[in-house]
Amino acid sequence: MTRKSVLVTGATGYIASRLIPALIGEGLAVRVTSRHPERVGRRHPATSTVTSDLLDPDSLRPALAGVDVAYYLVHSMGGSDFEASDRDAARNFAAAAADAGVARIVYLGGLGRDDDRLSSHLRSRREVGRILAEGTVEVVELRAAIVIGSGSIAFEMVRYLTERLPVMIAPRWLETRIQPIGEDDLVRYLVGAATLEPGGNRIVGIGGKDVLTYRQMILGYARLRGLRRAIVGVPVLTPSLSSHWVKLVTPMPFSVAKPLIDGLRNEVVVTDDAAARLFPGIEPCGYSTAVTAALKGQIRYLDAASAPGEAAVPGSLEGMLIDRQWVPSAADATRMGEVIHAIGGDDRWYPLRLAWWVRARLDDVFGGTGLKWCREPGPLTKGARVDWWTVEATEPDRLLLKAELKVPGEAWLEWRVVPLEPGCELRQTAYYRPKGLIGHLYWLLMWPFHVPIFRLMAIRLAQRAELESGEPLGRARLRFWNAGRSAAEALE
Ligand SMILES: NC(=O)c1ccc[n+]([C@@H]2O[C@H](COP(=O)([O-])OP(=O)(O)OC[C@H]3O[C@@H](n4cnc5c(N)ncnc54)[C@H](OP(=O)(O)O)[C@@H]3O)[C@@H](O)[C@H]2O)c1
The missing domain is CATH 3.30.530.20 (START domain)
Structure with a gap:
């Protein structure tokens, strides 16, 4: 039997770099793409790397040739007009995947209710899912809230804020409900999505065992690290002001903090049982277990971070x-x-x-x-x-x-x-x-x-x-x- 061939886009990104070893572990033939193949370096030696920019359709052809399942793990957040770039990237990818005869696209988008006033970031994630699904290739869209893992930009914001601020001024968004998911569980869902029976386009909300507020996430992280933290509520603090504050106290750039914080006003919880039906073998863990694993993962990551090929x-x-x-x-x-x-x-x-x-x-x-x-x-x-x-x-x-x-x-x-x-x-x-x-x-x-x-x-x-x-x-x-x-x- 021939091995299933999978393509992982965004290979230098957080999610892709955790998914790639798991796919290799499943015995799949893995090809990866990046605009910066030199950064993929020696981190994933068992893969072949193709230089590709989703905004350049020509570069997608060699990347997608002969591929059965293609993972779409790219976003343009941090760029000047990220919504327009993400729209173009999704269109190019959907067309190139159809031309190459790809059987399935697996896309990781964001949770959030359609009837909510979604932030620009979540709106853009929705739009990418819609554009991919309008193509002729079957799409499995997994939707997740914050991924808890070392290197996940949303988790890093929790980490930096909690580690660096003994007292935090709490804007309203600290009370929004969120269903974070642990990195290992997310990777299990992503791997599982490659082998689902064919069944047309599907949207699957995935989340961990706990539904928490951002405040509870911060205090929960602090408890696990043995830190005492106080949160003082204030009636008004705009996302823009909060983003400037995050830029000041963390290494995160304003262009990334702003869309992330904007998104925190939207409730992001799983509202149906699609994940349990499609992936009955996966029992996601709770927040504390996920954070404990993330803190351990940070140490494991020393290996990859300092690999000789790394800049x-x-x-x-x-x-x-x-x-x-x-x-x-x-x-x-x-x-x-x-x-x-x-x-x-x-x-x-x-x-x-x-x-x-x-x-x-x-x-x-x-x-x-x-x-x-x-x-x-x-x-x-x-x-x-x-x-x-x-x-x-x-x-x-x-x-x-x-x-x-x-x-x-x-x-x-x-x-x-x-x-x-x-x-x-x-x-x-x-x-x-x-x-x-x-x-x-x-x-x-x-x-x-x-x-x-x-x-x-x-x-x-x-x-x-x-x-x-x-x-x-x-x-x-x-x-x-x-x-x-x-x-x-x-x-x-
Ligand atoms: N992390 C989370 O908490 C979380 C939660 C829910 C959903 N997601 C979704 O998961 C996906 C991946 O997120 P992530 O956290 O792994 O992001 P990330 O670490 O910021 O990685 C994003 C990747 O996108 C690539 N990229 C950007 N523009 C590109 C282009 N024009 N062509 C090719 N590649 C391009 C970048 O690669 P190069 O610059 O090297 O080319 C980068 O590796 C996104 O769809 C995100 O919305 C993430």
Whole structure:
């Protein structure tokens, strides 16, 4: 039997990047499209990538050729006239899918009642569903409210607001009813939609077990993170003002915050039993379970986020703060791998020893165990203790350590080695998941110390590998001010 061939659009997007591994796991032949295939990189190696822009009909033909089921997971929110772009994209896609003989389009749209005054974002999602369904290809339109998962833009707004604001001014939209859905459940529905029996166009509302208000979502998130949060109601706060506020306190741009907040005035709950009838095997989880999984998912995501093919992500990543130092070295990759695995046990790898001493005393003051130099001899294994770190992952070209320091949040330090011709590049990334406002302030306060420490640490490791390779010292040192840039840039 030939494998079903599926196409996933928007491969760099949040939903697609969670769906693709699940489809591969089902044994389907997966092709993906993006306007930026380089960003898809090595994240989905078992797929073929086609460069395609839904606003360019010619680019859709090769993408859709030979495809049985095509997932439409694209939106233009953030662009200047997103409604017009989404309309054009949907028309192009419906026509190209019909020409290519695609059997089914699976589209993920938004919940909301048709008789409500829908926000521009939800209206546009509706319109895309309608345009796709007007074509000749069968369409399964799943409609969801907020997806709870690390990287889901709507969930990130909940996360940033709750983490950063001990007291929140509550506009009216905090009382709107929402039925959020967990990422894993959503992916199950999307995968299931590919194998439904043929049955014409269908619209299926999907949601988690709980119907909540936005206020309850914020307080529920805070409870799970051990944060105390207060919400003060005010009679008037326009979506526009709220969006400016969100832009101020979170990294989300106004052009994304505005349509999202506009949409919060619309009740988004499932009103029929179509999902239960069509997908009887799926029992969606509640909000707390979904948030707990999202917080775990954030850590799992460290893997993908720092994969060698990925471009540098400056500043922040899904609620984590990041310091990234990329240092080219004349040493070969194998030697560099050995050097990163020899880390710890004495102070030779850590620059600015006095700064670490001060940090150790602070750890004592705040009830931690203090920074202790300790390192078992021999190769590092998962779970081993290295000074004030625990090994979370170890491969010949990668080491991930979790800090055991007393910090308001959690911190990781990772090294990856990427071979170059000649030499290699050491990619050092510090990740910090701040807890609440104090956690964010801690990162800011430590920044003047962290910058030289992290830079010097990466450079010292690179130099060490050069020395042990018998290479003349210099490339890594000369590149001091280039740390944090990609190898290609640094070598220019
Ligand atoms: N996240 C949620 O909570 C949620 C909830 C309900 C429904 N949905 C729906 O799920 C779908 C995907 O959402 P998401 O959260 O994954 O969004 P996302 O992370 O913002 O991804 C959107 C994707 O659209 C692609 N794109 C935009 N314009 C394009 C164009 N002209 N041609 C080709 N690709 C284009 C972008 O890819 P490139 O820029 O790389 O090409 C990007 O990967 C949307 O339909 C959304 O309405 C999401």
